[in-house]
Amino acid sequence: MNALDLFCGCGGLSLGFEKAGVNVIMGIDSWQDAVKTFNFNHKNSKGICRDLSKITPEDIDNELHGQTIDIIIGGPPCQGFSIAGKRVIDDDRNKLYKNFVKFVAYYKPKAFVLENVPNILSIGNGIVKDSIIKDFSDLGYSVQYKVLMASDYGTPQNRRRAIFVGLQKGKFEFPEKMVEKYTTSFEALSDLPENSVEDGDEYPTKPLSDYQKLIRSGCHKLYNHQVTEHNAKTVEIISMVPDGGNYKDLPKELQNTRRVHIAWTRLNSQKPSFTIDTGHRHHFHYKFNRIPTVRESARIQSFPDEFIFLGTKTSQYKQVGNAVPPLLAQAIAVKLLKYL
Ligand SMILES: C[S@@+](CC[C@H](N)C(=O)[O-])C[C@H]1O[C@@H](n2cnc3c(N)ncnc32)[C@H](O)[C@@H]1O
Structure with missing residues (x-):
């Protein structure tokens, strides 16, 4: 066809x-x-x-x-x-x-x-x-x-x-629901390191979940895993938000530092991610004090690791966020x- x-x-x-x-x-x-x-x-x-x-x-x-x-x-x-x-x-x-x-x-x-x-x-x-x-x-x-x-x-x-x-x-x-158990953010991302990996370098760990095995699909090298360096204030604020939390977990005086309801949201490691955005920098990793990398976002969208995104980082985030999983x-x- x-x-x-x-x-x-x-x-x-x-x-x-x-x-x-x-x-x-x-x-x-x-x-x-x-x-x-x-x-x-x-x-x-x-x-x-x-x-x-x-x-x-x-x-x-x-x-x-x-x-x-x-x-x-x-x-x-x-x-x-x-x-x-x-x-x-x-x-x-x-x-x-x-x-x-x-x-x-x-x-x-x-x-x-x-x-x-x-x-x-x-x-x-x-x-x-x-x-x-x-x-x-x-x-x-x-x-x-x-x-x-x-x-x-x-x-x-x-x-x-x-x-x-x-x-x-x-x-x-339409196809019926295919899973008995949802794939969580942890299962999707836990083998990816906190810090940047040079494009084409080997994975630092073995796959830690079935999803990671599937998504690596024979791929041995990591691409698009360059972390975004946030300023000290952003790191300080997001470090106060727990796994799965959001701006409501912050002290009152910090809750309005970003005027959007999705602000300061962390992924919940034990659940599937919410709909990822196209790079607005409001959604953070469940554990690390930074937004997900392009590769992590691609994992959340179910792109296999062998799928490599080209263009500027801003453009890559948009390509990933726009896609149909x-x-x-x-x-x-x-x-x-x-x-x-
Ligand atoms: C939601 S995204 C498509 C995502 C894609 N189906 C995927 O799964 O990766 C919509 C696309 O429409 C494209 N687009 C918008 N206006 C267009 C136009 N006038 N001609 C061609 N493409 C256009 C955008 O560049 C964008 O890539």
Whole structure:
């Protein structure tokens, strides 16, 4: 099965599909750094840097060299849908989503998978969700949707994502929860050291959990584990927050030092992580007085250690934080292949 990944980013969604045996032949994204990471890690695919608000499916036909597209996957950023009464208006804000629809209309894949934030289902009392279902039903797809929780599929993170799956034939049923016990932050990170490791150096310890064995997957070298040096005040404040705690654990006079409700939050070593951010520096390691490294964030997202992030550190955090957890994507892909 050949797939095309629209808005591919660094390729978390693609990776899950590849692990399930899908041949992701191309990824498209307008962000140069993410495309570089995509190409570096998806050797059998081709990431191209294009603005999807400006190109049409015909524009990439040449680059596909006649290969068929069986599945279209992707998470178009939906900055906001403009709504009038009971319908979604066609305007610039939902242009990216509309282009996803155009690609599906043009290539007529056997299936598509559209990923988005959970509140896409509730905007305008469900008008956007209904409009998505209608757009694809009009193209002949039977569309199912569900909010899936990444930790139910082995990812050490409570990240929820709305997934729409359309099939030309059959009616998709989403994969059931796959784990009996959630993977914790401790199981995900405990073999990674407090201090920086030079890219390509060996791991300082053996894997300490089944998850670590899985995520190392034969990899012997560590990349993207450079720690962020915080100023003395930040270290002093975060050192007062216990494992799993937050700003409420601080003395009263320090509780408002950062004016966001997620401030001074530590991972809970005994639970899956909360949804990681894209590098805002409010979430800290459960034990160390620093934010997680890019590698630790990637572990929380279930990227294998052999997946290497390129670009500046800020860019790497954003690529990781934007991604669909590969293990979640894999669970969807495995189920989807049963229908194709
Ligand atoms: C949520 S991220 C996708 C993450 C990806 N599915 C993954 O699993 O790694 C959304 C992506 O849309 C891309 N994007 C935003 N506007 C775009 C545009 N006009 N054309 C192409 N890509 C765009 C961003 O650069 C970003 O990488």
